[in-house]
Amino acid sequence: MRKINPHNFTLAKRGTSREINRQIALTLIRTHQPVSRADLARLMETNRANITFLVNELLEEGLVREGAQGNQKIRGRRPTFLYLNSQNSRAIAVDVRASRTFIMITDSIGKQIGEVVSFQTALDPEKFVELLGQQVRKALNAFAPGSVVDGMGFVIPGMVDHRSGVVLHAPALKWRDVNLLTPLRREFGEVDIHLENSGKACALSQIWATQTGSSPLNDIVFVSVSDGVGVGVVINGEIVRGKHNTAGEFGHVPLSIDGPRCSCGANGCWEAYISNPATLSRYFGRSVTNRQPQPFDVANFTIEDLIEKARGNDSKALTALHSAARYLGLGLASIINAVDPSRVYIGGEITEAWDIIEPHVREAIKERTLTSQLGEVPIGIVPAMEYPRLRGAVALVTAPAFAAPKVA
Amino acid sequence: MRKINPHNFTLAKRGTSREINRQIALTLIRTHQPVSRADLARLMETNRANITFLVNELLEEGLVREGAQGNQKIRGRRPTFLYLNSQNSRAIAVDVRASRTFIMITDSIGKQIGEVVSFQTALDPEKFVELLGQQVRKALNAFAPGSVVDGMGFVIPGMVDHRSGVVLHAPALKWRDVNLLTPLRREFGEVDIHLENSGKACALSQIWATQTGSSPLNDIVFVSVSDGVGVGVVINGEIVRGKHNTAGEFGHVPLSIDGPRCSCGANGCWEAYISNPATLSRYFGRSVTNRQPQPFDVANFTIEDLIEKARGNDSKALTALHSAARYLGLGLASIINAVDPSRVYIGGEITEAWDIIEPHVREAIKERTLTSQLGEVPIGIVPAMEYPRLRGAVALVTAPAFAAPKVA
DNA sequence: ATTATTTGTTAAATAAACTAACAAAAGCTT
DNA sequence: AAGCTTTTGTTAGTTTATTTAACAAATAAT
Numbered sequence: 001m002r003k004i005n006p007h008n009f010t011l012a013k014r015g016t017s018r019e020i021n022r023q024i025a026l027t028l029i030r031t032h033q034p035v036s037r038a039d040l041a042r043l044m045e046t047n048r049a050n051i052t053f054l055v056n057e058l059l060e061e062g063l064v065r066e067g068a069q070g071n072q073k074i075r076g077r078r079p080t081f082l083y084l085n086s087q088n089s090r091a092i093a094v095d096v097r098a099s100r101t102f103i104m105i106t107d108s109i110g111k112q113i114g115e116v117v118s119f120q121t122a123l124d125p126e127k128f129v130e131l132l133g134q135q136v137r138k139a140l141n142a143f144a145p146g147s148v149v150d151g152m153g154f155v156i157p158g159m160v161d162h163r164s165g166v167v168l169h170a171p172a173l174k175w176r177d178v179n180l181l182t183p184l185r186r187e188f189g190e191v192d193i194h195l196e197n198s199g200k201a202c203a204l205s206q207i208w209a210t211q212t213g214s215s216p217l218n219d220i221v222f223v224s225v226s227d228g229v230g231v232g233v234v235i236n237g238e239i240v241r242g243k244h245n246t247a248g249e250f251g252h253v254p255l256s257i258d259g260p261r262c263s264c265g266a267n268g269c270w271e272a273y274i275s276n277p278a279t280l281s282r283y284f285g286r287s288v289t290n291r292q293p294q295p296f297d298v299a300n301f302t303i304e305d306l307i308e309k310a311r312g313n314d315s316k317a318l319t320a321l322h323s324a325a326r327y328l329g330l331g332l333a334s335i336i337n338a339v340d341p342s343r344v345y346i347g348g349e350i351t352e353a354w355d356i357i358e359p360h361v362r363e364a365i366k367e368r369t370l371t372s373q374l375g376e377v378p379i380g381i382v383p384a385m386e387y388p389r390l391r392g393a394v395a396l397v398t399a400p401a402f403a404a405p406k407v408a
Numbered sequence: 409m410r411k412i413n414p415h416n417f418t419l420a421k422r423g424t425s426r427e428i429n430r431q432i433a434l435t436l437i438r439t440h441q442p443v444s445r446a447d448l449a450r451l452m453e454t455n456r457a458n459i460t461f462l463v464n465e466l467l468e469e470g471l472v473r474e475g476a477q478g479n480q481k482i483r484g485r486r487p488t489f490l491y492l493n494s495q496n497s498r499a500i501a502v503d504v505r506a507s508r509t510f511i512m513i514t515d516s517i518g519k520q521i522g523e524v525v526s527f528q529t530a531l532d533p534e535k536f537v538e539l540l541g542q543q544v545r546k547a548l549n550a551f552a553p554g555s556v557v558d559g560m561g562f563v564i565p566g567m568v569d570h571r572s573g574v575v576l577h578a579p580a581l582k583w584r585d586v587n588l589l590t591p592l593r594r595e596f597g598e599v600d601i602h603l604e605n606s607g608k609a610c611a612l613s614q615i616w617a618t619q620t621g622s623s624p625l626n627d628i629v630f631v632s633v634s635d636g637v638g639v640g641v642v643i644n645g646e647i648v649r650g651k652h653n654t655a656g657e658f659g660h661v662p663l664s665i666d667g668p669r670c671s672c673g674a675n676g677c678w679e680a681y682i683s684n685p686a687t688l689s690r691y692f693g694r695s696v697t698n699r700q701p702q703p704f705d706v707a708n709f710t711i712e713d714l715i716e717k718a719r720g721n722d723s724k725a726l727t728a729l730h731s732a733a734r735y736l737g738l739g740l741a742s743i744i745n746a747v748d749p750s751r752v753y754i755g756g757e758i759t760e761a762w763d764i765i766e767p768h769v770r771e772a773i774k775e776r777t778l779t780s781q782l783g784e785v786p787i788g789i790v791p792a793m794e795y796p797r798l799r800g801a802v803a804l805v806t807a808p809a810f811a812a813p814k815v816a
Numbered sequence: 817a818t819t820a821t822t823t824g825t826t827a828a829a830t831a832a833a834c835t836a837a838c839a840a841a842a843g844c845t846t
Numbered sequence: 847a848a849g850c851t852t853t854t855g856t857t858a859g860t861t862t863a864t865t866t867a868a869c870a871a872a873t874a875a876t
């Protein structure tokens with residue numbers, strides 16, 4: 001039940017019904033392709049005549065194409081299958097991170113084209129955009145020569161005003177109130193440009209990923225554990241943005257208000273317990289007190305190295321991972337109590353040790369969730385090789401074409 | 409941007425446009441009454457002809473009535489004003505609490521009729537429904553004889569499955585998996601019956617309260633501090649329910665995972681710091697250690713008594729309130745970081761001391777919110793005399809008539 | 817008294833869902 | 847192999863609702 005906003009509603013015009021049904025048809029073609037017009041009519045519980053008109057419109061606009069005819073065993077005319085048309089236009093996904101920036105090119109329906117390329121992130125915004133321009137042009141030449149760029153999606157590790165294209169605060173990049181949109185427009189011209197916080201974009205990509213199973217997921221949470229903790233929440237099928245576009249910051253919900261100092265200035269934030277630096281510092285803190293010789297370069301020792309040590313049965317490494325797992329679960333429990341999601345996704349380097357930490361995470365979740373149902377929420381692991389952030393950037397560009405029209 | 413659910417969508421039928429526009433017109437009559445057809449045409453940016461048809465339909469259904477003619481100074485035919493028609497049907501709101509149950513009767517648009525009545529809550533569900541039946545009939549006879557009951561709304565201090573009408577867990581009532589709907593149906597017949605968690609219902613009532621100002625509030629949080637802590641969250645204009653209808657339990661987000669024991673079994677929940685019993689026990693804990701004579705009956709000493717003592721400059725009482733205020737703010741900060749709401753509402757007995765605690769709450773909020781904007785979120789105090797829970801129960805019955813139709 | 821202006825209704829035009837009928841294409845039956 | 851049955855997809859007509867346009871009613875200004 002949604003309230004109609006009396007100061008910002010959308011009247012139903014003559015074409016509104018058509019627009020609604022068109023988007024439904026497009027969505028069904030996306031999720032059920034290959035699919036015939038008769039199939040669509042059954043799925044939509046309407047007559048085939050209506051479908052003919054809708055599909056003709058989609059064909060004319062080039063969003064959909066006809067493919068081979070079906071070859072069925074039953075008698076009757078063979079159906080013509082419909083497919084999404086991945087046109088000649090391209091989406092460019094950009095994942096801006098503190099060390100390197102990653103670029104992926106996809107077709108208009110989000111299928112990857114060529115390789116993911118990367119370059120060292122320049123912290124000066126102007127310089128960054130210039131470098132990005134060079135890299136994007138190079139990649140387009142290499143993987144998709146002569147194609148039209150339809151839109152670009154950027155995921156940023158920080159707070160973003162996705163309307164104005166201003167990076168409000170990205171500590172890792174040391175950007176504060178940086179208007180990226182203007183230089184990007186100068187560099188790339190009048191393509192659609194979308195900026196979003198990386199946690200929100202990751203959540204978005206999971207919602208828009210074609211679901212294999214039957215039950216659709218309307219409420220999900222994506223938690224990305226890395227240098228910081230990014231969280232994206234989708235409720236009732238929509239990204240939670242909040243009034244200033246800063247919603248979803250569960251990373252700074254406390255585990256203990258007088259816990260360790262967090263980068264945000266407060267104490268005891270979840271992030272201060274489970275970020276990669278926090279886990280590593282717990283590991284080294286313990287090593288140091290043991291006054292053992294340090295046989296590796298501390299500065300370059302990463303969470304992946306820690307996991308490798310744990311796999312080699314290094315008990316200190318295992319302890320560090322297990323305590324990270326416990327804190328991860330305790331914080332997740334808060335989110336689960338608050339959101340009651342259908343599913344929780346976890347990304348970040350720590351997921352490579354999921355087999356090691358899973359039981360501890362689950363135990364901690366059950367310890368603090370209010371009902372047994374909540375304690376058993378499915379958890380999906382998103383490995384780094386699936387490029388969740390880049391997929392999020394892609395979704396920023398490709399998803400709007402399939403969204404429900406704003407009505408009432 | 410909302411994703412269309414490919415397994416549960418609503419096609420636009422022939423009548424869908426009409427239905428959408430009808431609900432918009434009804435909403436605008438509700439928020440702008442008295443309002444003429446010509447005004448509506450301007451507000452909706454459509455032609456008067458369309459409005460004539462829409463309004464005729466609403467008149468026929470008895471949802472709207474024509475009132476006096478306007479008396480304007482400009483030339484031209486005088487407008488006929490339209491009003492919501494509060495018909496002869498009644499909504500019955502029921503606030504079930506541990507000690508007493510409160511009943512309010514309203515007309516079909518939520519205007520109170522008669523007095524709020526109450527009776528002692530029977531903890532046996534069958535007995536409770538029987539008593540309720542007696543009290544409701546008595547109240548109807550007294551305040552609204554001969555009227556038709558349109559629907560009933562129940563707010564419950566606990567988790568409710570609003571679909572099946574089952575109280576999953578209400579610790580204060582000692583109810584677990586209690587099916588209230590069946591006995592209620594037996595007692596009251598085939599009226600619409602809505603059950604909801606009290607926090608969610610309170611949030612709902614704030615969203616549906618006719619807003620005086622201009623900017624509409626799509627994201628709000630309602631925090632009710634009483635024996636426990638109830639929280640209701642509205643995001644994108646919709647109540648956050650979650651997969652199992654248990655979302656919104658921010659009361660059990662920890663301040664410190666090894667803090668005081670909470671009624672939920674975990675440690676250090678926000679509720680364990682700010683509920684009325686928690687505040688009182690901190691007060692008495694201090695008194696007891698001081699080994700002073702206790703000049704009042706501890707068992708019957710309420711939070712109101714504490715506030716009264718604080719107003720009399722009892723420094724211990726003031727300290728207890730100030731620390732409750734601080735914890736209240738620290739927990740609110742987590743919610744604000746997570747939701748980024750347009751506004752936060754606070755209800756419960758503690759609000760009677762708002763002038764005392766407000767600066768401390770605000771300070772604590774600012775301490776843990778991530779941006780200065782978030783720290784300055786407006787806070788609305790909902791005094792007990794406004795019956796926020798009963799208003800929530802009313803909204804359960806009256807709001808659906810004005811909701812946006814489900815489409816796409 | 818006439819004119820201008822605003823409100824609300826009615827009649828006609830247009831768009832899109834819906835109904836029904838039909839042609840095309842393929843397997844099944846005789 | 848010819849005819850029957852079934853399924854797909856299209857087309858022509860029906861209905862409903864938005865939209866446009868015209869008009870009557872009412873009232874202040876001229």
